[in-house]
Amino acid sequence: MQIVETVQTRAASTSTLPSTAVSAPVVDPGASCRHCGLKCDGGLVWSAEGIFCCHGCEAVFGLLQAGHLAGYYASETPPGVSQKYRATLDANRFTPLDDPAIAGRFVEFDDGRMAVATFSIPTIHCASCVWLLEQFWRFDAGTTRTEVNLQRRAVRVEYRPVETSVRRIAEHLSSLGYEPVMAAETPGGTVPSLRRRLHLQIGIAGFAFGNIMLFSVPRYANGAPLADGFQSLFDALNVVLVLPVLLFSASDYFRIAWHALRRRTMALEVPVALGLVVLFSRSLADIASGRGPGFLDSFAGLVFFLLIGRLFQQKAFDSLAFDRTYRSFLPLSVRTERAGGAVPTPLEQLQPGDRMVLRRHEIVPADAVLVEGHATVDYRFITGEEAAILLRAGDTVRAGGRAGCAMRLQVVRPVSQSQLASLWANPLFGAPKARWMADIAARFGAWFTVAAIGLAIAGAAAWWPDAAASASVATAVLIVACPCALTLSAPITLGTAMGLLGSRGLYLKQPAVVLDLSRIATVIFDKTGTLTSGRTRSVAEADGLSDRAWTLVRRLALESTHPVSAAIAADRDHVLEGVENGAIAAALPGPEDVREIPGQGLSGTVAGVRVAIGSAAFVAAATGRPPGRADRTWVAAGDEWGWVRLAEASRPGVEDAAGELADDRRLFLVSGDVDTDHARWSRLFGSNMRFMQSPEDKLAFVAAVQQGGRPALMLGDGLNDAGALAAAAVGIAVSDDSACMVPACDGIISGDRLADLPAFLRFARRARHLVIACFTISIAYNVVGLTLALTGALTPLASAILMPISSLTIVTLSAGGMRWSARRMLPA
Amino acid sequence: MVGPADAAGMSVIVLLIAAGGLVAGGFLCAFVWAVQTGQFDDTCTPPLRMLGGDDPRDATPSPSPERHLHDHADR
Numbered sequence: 001m002q003i004v005e006t007v008q009t010r011a012a013s014t015s016t017l018p019s020t021a022v023s024a025p026v027v028d029p030g031a032s033c034r035h036c037g038l039k040c041d042g043g044l045v046w047s048a049e050g051i052f053c054c055h056g057c058e059a060v061f062g063l064l065q066a067g068h069l070a071g072y073y074a075s076e077t078p079p080g081v082s083q084k085y086r087a088t089l090d091a092n093r094f095t096p097l098d099d100p101a102i103a104g105r106f107v108e109f110d111d112g113r114m115a116v117a118t119f120s121i122p123t124i125h126c127a128s129c130v131w132l133l134e135q136f137w138r139f140d141a142g143t144t145r146t147e148v149n150l151q152r153r154a155v156r157v158e159y160r161p162v163e164t165s166v167r168r169i170a171e172h173l174s175s176l177g178y179e180p181v182m183a184a185e186t187p188g189g190t191v192p193s194l195r196r197r198l199h200l201q202i203g204i205a206g207f208a209f210g211n212i213m214l215f216s217v218p219r220y221a222n223g224a225p226l227a228d229g230f231q232s233l234f235d236a237l238n239v240v241l242v243l244p245v246l247l248f249s250a251s252d253y254f255r256i257a258w259h260a261l262r263r264r265t266m267a268l269e270v271p272v273a274l275g276l277v278v279l280f281s282r283s284l285a286d287i288a289s290g291r292g293p294g295f296l297d298s299f300a301g302l303v304f305f306l307l308i309g310r311l312f313q314q315k316a317f318d319s320l321a322f323d324r325t326y327r328s329f330l331p332l333s334v335r336t337e338r339a340g341g342a343v344p345t346p347l348e349q350l351q352p353g354d355r356m357v358l359r360r361h362e363i364v365p366a367d368a369v370l371v372e373g374h375a376t377v378d379y380r381f382i383t384g385e386e387a388a389i390l391l392r393a394g395d396t397v398r399a400g401g402r403a404g405c406a407m408r409l410q411v412v413r414p415v416s417q418s419q420l421a422s423l424w425a426n427p428l429f430g431a432p433k434a435r436w437m438a439d440i441a442a443r444f445g446a447w448f449t450v451a452a453i454g455l456a457i458a459g460a461a462a463w464w465p466d467a468a469a470s471a472s473v474a475t476a477v478l479i480v481a482c483p484c485a486l487t488l489s490a491p492i493t494l495g496t497a498m499g500l501l502g503s504r505g506l507y508l509k510q511p512a513v514v515l516d517l518s519r520i521a522t523v524i525f526d527k528t529g530t531l532t533s534g535r536t537r538s539v540a541e542a543d544g545l546s547d548r549a550w551t552l553v554r555r556l557a558l559e560s561t562h563p564v565s566a567a568i569a570a571d572r573d574h575v576l577e578g579v580e581n582g583a584i585a586a587a588l589p590g591p592e593d594v595r596e597i598p599g600q601g602l603s604g605t606v607a608g609v610r611v612a613i614g615s616a617a618f619v620a621a622a623t624g625r626p627p628g629r630a631d632r633t634w635v636a637a638g639d640e641w642g643w644v645r646l647a648e649a650s651r652p653g654v655e656d657a658a659g660e661l662a663d664d665r666r667l668f669l670v671s672g673d674v675d676t677d678h679a680r681w682s683r684l685f686g687s688n689m690r691f692m693q694s695p696e697d698k699l700a701f702v703a704a705v706q707q708g709g710r711p712a713l714m715l716g717d718g719l720n721d722a723g724a725l726a727a728a729a730v731g732i733a734v735s736d737d738s739a740c741m742v743p744a745c746d747g748i749i750s751g752d753r754l755a756d757l758p759a760f761l762r763f764a765r766r767a768r769h770l771v772i773a774c775f776t777i778s779i780a781y782n783v784v785g786l787t788l789a790l791t792g793a794l795t796p797l798a799s800a801i802l803m804p805i806s807s808l809t810i811v812t813l814s815a816g817g818m819r820w821s822a823r824r825m826l827p828a
Numbered sequence: 829m830v831g832p833a834d835a836a837g838m839s840v841i842v843l844l845i846a847a848g849g850l851v852a853g854g855f856l857c858a859f860v861w862a863v864q865t866g867q868f869d870d871t872c873t874p875p876l877r878m879l880g881g882d883d884p885r886d887a888t889p890s891p892s893p894e895r896h897l898h899d900h901a902d903r
Contacts, residue, residue, distance in 0.1 A: 075879075127876035134877070151872040199863045207856050233842070 035061045035177075037078035056083020060177040064132070067139065072132045079128030081177045092359075093182060094174070096333040096344045097167035105332070106166050114144075115161045119173060119180035124153045133178065140164050140172045155180075182332060195314060202307045205249040208241045209300035213800070215241075216297045220797045225290075235287045238296045242280070250276055250303045252310075266446040271483050272306065274449065278478040295479060298799045302482065305807035309488040312495030313511055322509040322745055326420045329381055329400060329719060330365045334358070337408070347415045354411045358403040366399050367418045368409035376404030376560065376596070382420070382719045388560065390596065400719060404560065426699070426723060433726070433746065436519065436711070437490065437512035444483065452481040459790045469792060476794040480785035480802070488807060489774030490515075492814035497767040500822040505753030506732070506760050509746045515771075516730045516746075517764035522705050522712040523661050524724070526698075527671035527681070529717035530734045531658075532650045533751060542571075544642020545635060552637045554585040556604050556611040559594050564633050565602060565613060567646050609638045653755025658684050660758040668705065670698050672720050699723030713761075715754075719743050756827050766821045773817075774810050781806040 032038060034050035035057035049065070052058040057080060064072050072079060097103045109116040124133070129148070133155050136146040142164025147156045155178075157169055170180050215234040218226055225231040257273035260266060276299065283294025335342040337355040345354070347365050356368060364377065376388040382400045391397065397409055399418035415421070460474040494511035501508060508514065525531050545553065557568040569585075591611070594604035601614015603622050612622035612635070619634035620627035623641060628634055632643045658667060662684065669681055669689040681689060690701060698716075702724045706712050711729030714721070722743035725731025733745040734754060749757070785802055788794040862868065 127879040130873055130876045131879070148873055149870045150876060151870055196863050196866070196868065199868050200860060203856070203859045203863065207852070207859075211852065230841075233845075237845075 033057050033078065033080070033082070034073070035078055035080035036082040037080070038082050054083055056177070059083070060175075063139075063175065067135075069132060069135060069138070072128050075126065075128050079126050081123040081125075081179075083177055094167045094170045096182070096331070097165070097170055099333060099344055099346065101346055102332045102344075103166040106170075110161060113160065113162070114158065116156060116158050117166050117169065118154055118156045119170065120152075120154050121173065121178045121180050122153050123178055124148060124150060124155070129178070132176065133173075136172070136176075139176065140169055143169065198307065198311060198314060201249040201252075202304065202311065205245050205300055205304040205307055208245045208249075209297065209304045212238045212241050212297045212300050216293055216796070216800065219293050220800070225293075231293075235293065238294070239284070239287065242283075242296045242300055245300050245303050246276075246280055249307060253306070266442045266449070268441040268445040268483055268487055270445055271449045271452060271481070272487060274452070275478055275482050276303070278475050282472075282475040282479065293796050295796050295799050298479070298796070298803045301800070301804050301807070305804070305811070306487055308811065309491040313491035315495045315498060315511060316509075322748070326400070326418075326424055326719065326722075327415075329363065329420075330415065331363055334362075334365050350411055350415055352411050352413060356409045356411060358407050358409060360403055360405050362403050364397050364399055364401040364403065364409065366411050366415045367413045368397050368399075368411050370395050370397060371408040371410050373407075374596075375407040377401040378404060380718070420719065424722075426726075435510075435512040435516060436729075437494075437515045440515075441490075448481070448483050452478055455481070455786065455790075462790070463792070473790060473792055476789035476792070477786060479799065480789045480794060481782060482803075489778065489810045489814045490771050492811055493767050493770050493774065493818055496815050496818040497763065497822075500818060500826065501760060501763065504756065504760075504826055504828075505750040506756075507748045513730060513746045514764050514767050516711060517713070517761060518768040519711055519765075520665065520713040520730065520761060521710040522666045522668065523658075524668040524670055524702060524705065524712055524714045524728065525658070526714075526716035526718070526721050526724075526734075527669055528673055530715050530754075531654055531669070531681075533736065542642065542644040545637065545640050549637035549640040549642075551585045552588075552606045552609055552611050553613060553635045555588045555606045556591050556594070556602060557613060558585065559591060559604065560596055560602050564644075564646060568613065568635075568644065606637075611635075611637045651751055651754050655684060657755045657757050661761070666705075668701075670701055670724065672698075672718075695720040695723045699727050702727040715749075715757075716743070759826055763821065763825050766825060767818060770814065770817045770821070774813055777813070778806060778810060781809075 032051075033053035035052055038053050047058055049058075049061060052061065060080060060083060064070060097106075103117075106117045106119060107115055108118060121133075124130070130150060133148045134146050136155075136157065137143045140159070142162075143157055143159040145158045148154075149156070155173070159169060170182075173180050215238050218234065219231065226234065253269045253273045253276060256267055256269040260270055279295050279299045279302070283296050283299065286292040286294040330347060333344045333346045334350065335357045336345045336350070337343075337357060338345075342357045350356075350366055355371060356365075358364065363381070370391045370393050372393050374393075375391045377391060377397050378388045379398070379401050381402065382398075388404045396412070399415065399420040456474040456477040459477050460470040463469040463473050491511060494514045497514045498508045498511045501514075508517075542550075554569055554571065557565040559565070588607055591604035591606045594602070596602045597614075597618070601612060601618035601622075603610070603612040603614070603618075605611070610622070612619050614622075614634065616627040616630050616632075616634050619625075619636050619641065623636045623639075625636075625641065628643060632645045634641065634643050636642075661667060667685055667688060669685045670693050671689075671691050672693055672695075673691060678689070690697075693701065698721060702712055702714055706727075706729065714724045714728035714731045715734055716722075716725055716731070717734045721731075721733075725733060725743055725745045730747065731745045732747040732749050733743055734751050735748050736751045781802065785794065785799075788798055788802075
C-alpha cells in the first residue's frame with residue numbers, strides 16, 4: 001500500500017507531538033504549487049494564499065507579497081524555483097564569503113564606494129526571474145542595480161560595499177529562491193570580446209559588400225567603363241571600402257593560414273586565404289591597369305558569408321561549463337581548528353596536519369584521516385553511488401567524499417596532490433580532444449589547395465603563348481575555387497543542429513561534436529546515476545506505521561546517509577496539521593543514543609521514543625518481536641512497527657532506448673559498483689559488462705574499445721567517469737538538476753532526455769548527410785565556375801552573381817534543412 | 829567635351845554620394861558603438877525584460893551604472 005493512502009486514512013496521536021487533529025483540507029492530488037508550479041504530490045503546504053509544495057516556496061511567496069512584487073506571478077506558469085532542496089542546505093554556507101580573498105572571486109570591480117559582483121545562478125530561467133532579480137534593490141538596500149544575463153544564467157549586482165557585502169547579497173538572493181553557485185569557478189567578468197570582434201567584422205564586411213555592390217552595378221548595367229571620371233571615382237571608393245574588409249574582417253583567415261603553414265600543417269583557412277589574396281591582388285591589378293572593375297564586390301561578399309558561417313561555429317551554451325576540473329567540485333574554503341576555534345581557511349592554504357571541521361553534507365576537500373570516533377562518508381560525486389561508508393578513527397577519507405555527519409579530519413596531503421586530483425594529471429585532460437571535423441578539414445584543405453593550384457597551372461599552360469590570358473585564367477581559377485562546402489555548410493548545419501539538440505536537453509560543447517556523434521560505433525554506459533537515476537532508491541511501498549511514528553522514523557533516518565535512510569528521509573511529505581511531516585521531522589530535537597551498525601541497521605531515541613530502522617533481525621532484536629520477512633526493511637517506533645520496500649529505479653525509457661541502440665551499435669556497461677543486479681542488465685548488455693571498475697580502468701577500457709578507429713560514446717555522471725568521458729570520441733555527462741556537478745565532457749544530457757538518445761544520434765547522422773549534400777551542391781557550383789574560369793569567361797559580373805547565389809543556397813539549405821529535419825525526427 | 833549640363837549632373841551625383849556616404853557611415857558608427865557597448869552580448873534577456881512591466885509605485889527608475897559611478901566620482 002502507498003504511504004499516501006496509509007497516512008490519510010489514519011487518525012494519529014502520539015504524546016510526543018502537539019495533538020491537534022490533522023485538518024489539512026482535501027485537495028486535488030494533482031494540485032500544483034503556487035510558487036514553482038510543481039505537482040505537490042504527497043507533500044502540501046496549505047495557507048491562506050494558496051497551495052505550496054513546501055515551506056521554502058511559501059516563504060518566498062510571502063516575501064514577494066510583502067514587497068508588493070506579486071507581478072512575479074503574472075505569467076501563465078508559476079515561475080518560481082522549487083525550494084524543497086533547501087532542507088538539505090547548510091545554513092552557514094555563505095560564511096566563507098566574509099573572507100575578502102574568497103569574496104573577491106565574485107567581485108569584478110570595487111573602489112570602496114561602489115562595487116560590482118557577479119553571481120552564477122543556474123535556476124534563472126524565465127522572464128519573471130529576470131524581472132524579479134532586477135528589482136533586487138528592494139530587498140537589499142545596499143544594492144543600486146542588478147542586471148540579469150539569461151543566457152549565461154548570471155546576475156551582475158552593483159552595490160555600495162559600506163552598506164552591504166557579497167555575503168549579504170548572496171544570502172538575499174538565496175532567500176528569494178535563487179541559490180548562487182559557491183564554487184571555485186565563477187563566471188566572473190569575462191566579456192565575450194571574441195564575439196564582439198566577430199560582430200564588428202561581419203558588420204563591416206556587410207557594409208562594404210553592399211556599398212561596393214552599389215558602386216559596381218552602374219558599370220555592369222552600362223556594359224562598359226563609365227564616362228566622365230565616374231569610373232575612377234567609383235573604383236577609388238571601392239578600394240577604400242574594401243580595405244577594412246581585407247585588414248580587419250578577413251584578418252583571422254590570414255592569421256590562421258599563416259600559423260598553419262609555419263607549423264607545416266594544413267587548415268581549411270589556407271585555401272580560403274589563398275583565394276582571398278588572389279582575388280584582392282587581381283582586382284587591384286585590373287583596376288590599376290584599367291582592364292576592368294575587379295572582383296571587389298565578390299571579395300567583400302565572400303568574406304561576409306564566410307564570417308556568417310563562423311558566427312554559427314562560435315555558438316555556445318554560455319550558461320554551461322564543459323571543462324570542469326576536480327576543483328570545481330570542492331568548496332571555496334573549509335573550517336580548520338586554529339587557536340580560538342574553527343576558522344574558514346581557503347583550500348590553497350590547507351597544509352598536511354591541519355584539522356578540518358566538517359558539517360554534515362560538506363565535501364571533504366583533501367585526502368585526510370578521521371581524528372576520532374565514528375563517521376560516515378559517501379562518494380556520490382565521485383562514483384555516483386550514494387551508499388555511505390562507515391569510518392573509524394584513523395581511517396582515510398579521500399577528497400571528494402561527502403560527510404554523512406559532523407566530523408573532524410586531519411589533512412594528509414594538500415588539495416592539489418589528492419587522489420582525486422591525480423586523475424587530472426593524465427595528459428588526456430590537457431590536450432584538446434581530436435575532432436573528426438578538424439581531421440576532415442585538414443585533409444580536405446590540403447587536397448583542395450593542391451587541386452586548385454594544379455588546375456590554375458594547367459589553365460595557365462593551356463593559354464600559355466598569351467601571357468596576359470594565362471595570368472587571367474590562373475587567377476580566375478583560384479578566385480572561383482572556394483571550399484565553401486566545409487567553411488560555410490558545416491558550421492551552419494552543425495551549429496543549427498547543436499542549437500536544436502540543446503533545446504531538447506542535449507547540450508553539446510561545440511558544433512563539431514555533432515559530426516563525431518554521427519559516426520558512433522559503440523555506446524558505453526555507466527550504471528549508477530546514468531542508467532538508473534542519481535537518487536538510486538526511493539520508497540516504493542510502506543505499511544504498518546501511523547504517520548506520527550513515520551515522522552519519528554524519518555527524523556532518525558536524517559542521521560544516516562545510508563541509501564535506505566536517505567530514501568526514507570527524502571520520502572514524499574505528507575500533511576500533518578497543515579505542515580508536512582518532513583518539516584516536523586526536521587524540527588524535532590536531535591535523536592539521542594544513535595547507533596548505526598553497518599549492514600544491519602540504525603537505532604536511536606527520538607523525542608523519548610525508541611526508533612529502529614534495519615533488517616528484520618535487527619528490528620526484531622531492538623523491539624523484542626519475532627523477525628518479519630527478510631526481503632524488506634523493517635522500521636519500528638515505540639510499540640508500532642512496519643516495513644518499507646525500496647526500489648532502484650532505472651530512468652524511464654532508458655532500457656527501450658538501449659535496446660534500440662543495440663540494433664546497429666555495440667553496447668557496454670562499465671560500472672564502479674559491485675555486480676548486484678546482473679540478471680537485469682544482462683538482458684540488454686549480454687556479456688558486455690564490467691563491474692568494480694576504477695576511474696583508471698574505465699579510461700583504459702574506453703581506449704581499448706576505440707582501438708581500430710571505432711569511435712565510442714561514453715555516458716557517465718560521476719567524477720569517476722571523468723577519465724572515460726575524456727578518452728571517448730564523445731563523452732556526455734548525464735545531469736539531473738542544474739549543470740553544476742558534471743565532470744569535464746563534450747556534452748551534457750539531462751537525465752529525463754536519455755530515452756531520446758537514439759533519436760538524437762539519428763539526427764546527428766542526418767546532419768552529416770546534409771553536410772555531404774551541401775558539399776555536392778557546392779562542387780556543382782565550383783564546376784560551373786571553373787568552366788567559366790578556364791574558358792576565360794569569368795567576368796566580374798559572373799562572379800558577382802555566382803558567388804552570392806551559391807553561398808545563399810548553402811546557408812538556406814543548411815539551416816532550413818536542419819530545422820525541417822528536427823521537426824520530423826526529434827521529439828518536442 | 830564636357831558641357832555645362834554634364835558638369836552640373838556630375839557634381840550633383842558626387843554630392844549625393846557624399847551625402848549617402850555620410851548617412852551610411854553614421855549608421856556604421858552607430859553599429860560599432862552598439863557592439864562596443866555590449867548591446868549584442870546578450871540577445872536573450874532584453875526581450876524578456878520588457879515583459880515584466882513597470883511597477884507604478886516605482887516612479888524613479890534606478891540609475892544606470894555608468895551614471896552612478898560618475899556621480900560618485902564627481903563628488
